[in-house]
Amino acid sequence: AQSVTQLDSQVPVFEEAPVELRCNYSSSVSVYLFWYVQYPNQGLQLLLKYLSGSTLVESINGFEAEFNKSQTSFHLRKPSVHISDTAEYFCAVSDHQAGTALIFGKGTTLSVSS
Amino acid sequence: DTGVSQNPRHKITKRGQNVTFRCDPISEHNRLYWYRQTLGQGPEFLTYFQNEAQLEKSRLLSDRFSAERPKGSFSTLEIQRTEQGDSAMYLCASRRTESYTFGSGTRLTVV
Numbered sequence: 764a765q766s767v768t769q770l771d772s773q774v775p776v777f778e779e780a781p782v783e784l785r786c787n788y789s790s791s792v793s794v795y796l797f798w799y800v801q802y803p804n805q806g807l808q809l810l811l812k813y814l815s816g817s818t819l820v821e822s823i824n825g826f827e828a829e830f831n832k833s834q835t836s837f838h839l840r841k842p843s844v845h846i847s848d849t850a851e852y853f854c855a856v857s858d859h860q861a862g863t864a865l866i867f868g869k870g871t872t873l874s875v876s877s
Numbered sequence: 878d879t880g881v882s883q884n885p886r887h888k889i890t891k892r893g894q895n896v897t898f899r900c901d902p903i904s905e906h907n908r909l910y911w912y913r914q915t916l917g918q919g920p921e922f923l924t925y926f927q928n929e930a931q932l933e934k935s936r937l938l939s940d941r942f943s944a945e946r947p948k949g950s951f952s953t954l955e956i957q958r959t960e961q962g963d964s965a966m967y968l969c970a971s972r973r974t975e976s977y978t979f980g981s982g983t984r985l986t987v988v
Contacts, residue, residue: 767919805981806979807979864922
């Protein structure tokens with residue numbers, strides 16, 4: 764069975780600073796990896812995903828994540844954050860078997876202040 | 878593509894009552910998932926359907942929880958004899974290939 768550990772429950776940063784949200788997973792098989800974002804009082808939105816190929820994946824709003832198989836990590840980074848990035852971020856994993864559910868971490872609250 | 882629709886958005890019920898939530902997935906998404914999310918936690922997987930077949934239900938929280946997807950389209954999640962600990966956001970997601978789409982959820986408050 765898969766599991767996900769998000770190492771930081773809260774990350775406060777100032778606007779325009781870089782940020783890294785850490786995610787480690789555990790699985791005995793090959794996995795797909797995802798980052799979802801949840802803004803206050805809104806649903807989950809897919810931020811980016813790793814399925815195969817290049818280990819570095821990017822989102823349209825400047826976030827990127829790198830799949831590191833040896834370290835079983837999928838950390839999320841952004842070189843310069845905005846106030847509007849304030850949200851809850853969830854890392855999730857599923858294995859390659861058809862139909863497997865996404866398993867989520869507990870989430871990291873990113874708070875960006877000016 | 879109208880997205881995943883969940884109804885109602887909010888439900889307040891008295892302890893001991895039964896509640897039922899509905900999820901309408903994206904059409905042609907044959908896989909449907911139910912999750913529960915409590916405050917400060919990530920979504921917790923409950924059950925999964927492929928078409929009308931419920932392929933995983935061991936993670937339903939108790940025998941008070943049940944789900945159906947009778948015609949392989951919409952799904953319902955029922956909680957019988959609700960308890961205060963059932964208060965949470967209940968999320969539905971549908972899936973095609975590796976693309977999961979989540980609904981906005983039903984927030985349940987048990988008083």
